[in-house]
Amino acid sequence: MDWQFDNSYVRDLPGTWLRQRPAAAPAPQLLLLNTALAAELRLDPVALQPIAADVFSGNRLPEGADPVAQAYAGHQFGGFSPQLGDGRALLLGEVVDIHGQRRDIALKGSGRTPFSRGGDGLAAIGPVLREYIMGEAMQALGVPTSRALATVRTGAHVQRDRVLPGAVLTRVAASHIRIGTFEFFHARGQADQVRRLADYAIARHHPQAAGAENPYLAFFDAVIAVQARLIAQWMGLGFIHGVMNTDNMTISGETIDYGPCAFMESYAPGTVFSSIDRQGRYAYANQPLILGWNLARLAETLVALFDPDEERAIDLANGRLDGIAGQYQAAWLQVMRGKLALAGEDPGDAALIADFLSLLQGADWTLGFRRLAEAVSDPGHLRPLLADPAALEGWLPRWRARLAPDAPARLRAANPIYIPRNFKVEEALAAAEGGDLAPVQQLLQVLADPFTERPGLEAYALPAPAAFAGSFRTFCGT
Structure with missing residues (x-):
């Protein structure tokens, strides 16, 4: 079948990626195929079915695919790593969807890449299904997000704290350009590459900036705006990303990398779920602060583009950074006014x-x-x-x-009854590890319509038992 790939990132940005083929999966088995998303990407779900296990495991490359590992750096828990990159992900290519939007299609967990840094490049079935569940939940909740097109069990095993079934996720995103992508080239003093990346990101994600008097400053303004709205939406839902490193924050304003994320149940501003966030850097209440910190790192990479005069360029950058708190506050007030009708x-x-x-x-x-x-x-x-x-x-x-006059209806439309309750997610993933996919499928059905209360689904609306809630931790598993 014709995927109609148009791989502009590879074509337009040489030096930002390295070619790599996926590792072979010994006995691939399709677990989930997102048929609605496939149709959105102009892919025929019926024609996909017979080849899905091979294609989405990486065993069979679709026509026009040009798999690459993307380069990026990142500040991880405040410390800078000058080279990270896709250690277990490969960008297969880009398609233009039915809405005219360019979308990346990438494999995650498909084996080692030049950026694996000693890792195996693989993923286990639990984290892969977790990312599928979380992405679909966020989509239904109206939050910009990457999504899963498919999950495949590879037939191999992955060694973590124990031996687990291996799996591959096929992820779809507006792009995988991160703050850390800009940091990678800035750290190397490659100013021309930073400019080319900015030009590409403007054309792809924020084309309105191209016609501005100062396109690069307008681009930075646009990224601030989409990121402020995104974090405000997270906060309104009680969502905690868990790893707001600069390599996990996209220029497009989509949620990406659902590793140690979780939804807060009992409201406590200091809530942390991630097992590796021992200092609470990415606690629920800190997410707006990290928004500003991350955007300051992006500003550092772009400041030379803001103005030829260094002092004026720095003043322009600082002016924008000083305004982030106010922009976030306005976005948060809009979310909360909606939640209170x-x-x-x-x-x-x-x-x-x-x-x-x-x-x-x-x-x-x-x-x-x-x-x-x-x-x-x-x-x-x-x-x-x-x-x-x-x-x-x-x-x-x-x-x-x-x-508002129609307050009850507005309140039900703004406040979900069903979220991915942590204990229901863990129950479903445990069953899937044992070969039973039914709880995952049921959970996805519930989360597909989070605002409509339905009889028989009471267990999905209740908080976790106290014993579970007190000990629950999340991990970077994918």
């Missing part, structure tokens, strides 16, 4: 939101917001969630005075 904008909204969050401390984040729909007329179901239900009485009249 407020009518228009009011100077007192920030205080109203803050006071509700104080009430919500220790309560389930998702259910706390979801039950506001009932609390418009009767807070009876909301009170039991709160540590101090009596304090709710002083807040409710202030909130009701600001409500």
Whole structure:
């Protein structure tokens, strides 16, 4: 079948990648094929089925594929690594989807690359399915995200803390250009390569910047805007990425790399799930701060493009960096006004939101917001969630005075009833490791419509048992 690849990254940016073929999978078996996404990419799901195991394991390259490992650097937990790159991923190529948008198609877990740094380049079935689940959940929640086109069990085994079934994920993204991609060339003093990369990213992701008086500054403005909106959406959902390193933050503003991510249940601003984030750098409440820190690293790579005069270029960069907190705050207020169904904008909204969050401390984040729909007329179901239900009485009249006329419908449309509850995800992944894919498929069906409450799915809306919640940790597994 014709995939209609048009591999502009390889064609236009020599020196930013190294060619590499995927490793052979001994006995590939298709686990999941995202038929809706396939159709969106102009791929025929029916024609894909007979060849899917071979294609999505890397055993059979589609016509027009030109697999490469992309180069990038990154600040990881604040420390700079000048060379990271795709250690277990290969960009097969790009297609233009039915919406006219260019999309990368890449394999993850397909074996060693020149950037593997001693790793095996493989992935286990659990982390691969986890990324599939999380990406599809975020898509249904309306958050910009990379997505999974397919998952394949390879028939090989992967050695981690124990021996696990190997698997490959096929990931689709607007692109895989990261802040760390710019850092890679800036760290090497390759100013021409930084400029070419910026020109490419402008044309592909932020074309409106090309016509600006200062295109590179406009490009930086555009990246700030999409990143601020993205992190505000994460915060509204209680989503914790877990590894906001600069090599995991995209220029396109999509969520990418679902390693140690998780959704917060009990609201606590200092919540950390990642087993490797021992200092809480990427805790829930720190994500907006890391947004600014990461964008400062991007600014360092671009500042020479902002103006020929170094002093003026630095002033321009600092001016933009000083404005990030305000841009994020505006994006966050927009998200939170939606979650509270407020009518228009009011100077007192920030205080109203803050006071509700104080009430919500220790309560389930998702259910706390979801039950506001009932609390418009009767807070009876909301009170039991709160540590101090009596304090709710002083807040409710202030909130009701600001409500939009159709508040209950708005509240249900803005606040999901179903999220990827950590214990349900872990149950599904454990079953899949044992060969039973049904719980994963059921979970995907639930998460595909997260805002509509349905009978029989009560277990997917409840918080984890206390014993699970107290010990749950996530790991960088893919």
